[in-house]
Amino acid sequence: DGGITQSPKYLFRKEGQNVTLSCEQNLNHDAMYWYRQDPGQGLRLIYYSQIVNDFQKGDIAEGYSVSREKKESFPLTVTSAQKNPTAFYLCASSIPGAVHEQYFGPGTRLTVT
């Protein structure tokens, strides 16, 4: 089955630690995205990548870093510089073009204490 996988579903970390969230897709999509969602809010774009070895900051990139070494993978690192890291993190992918439907993964709920 084609799709996007994010692991783990729940993640707990101590404050001051960096943590990397996994996102893998086997849809052969060029573009990938990371969003953050806080309770009762919409999604906010953290980073996006249109092609391998290239990525751009979204609206709230501070305290986050990404890499795109392979087409299938777009890991997100939440660094200790992120002031409020506890959130629901969603990864998505799409085929660039006019329709540009984004396919989302199941999300990772990160709790930092």
Place this chain on the structure above:
Amino acid sequence: DAKTTQPNSMESNEEEPVHLPCNHSTISGTDYIHWYRQLPSQGPEYVIHGLTSNVNNRMASLAIAEDRKSSTLILHRATLRDAAVYYCILRDAGSGGSNYKLTFGKGTLLTVNP
């Protein structure tokens, strides 16, 4: 990014039609209207999109006003599985990197009563 306005919440009965409104008075000529929905504790899923004409697919219909300043997502027969937050999003289909962005507002929380 052009802004959309949706009601915070709506309620429907099972097997009845649901009309979810969205206002986008500042829409530009190259903005597509996209609808996504998000079930509890899941990632959003694409529902439908359109530019000027009304659109139908297996999930829903999209009715777009003639002046494109508003649109309505129509679920023809609501089921309990349609209970979700529905997002109306404008996406600029013009050239450049910014057309990859989807800006999600708070959406409309749809409750479906059995």
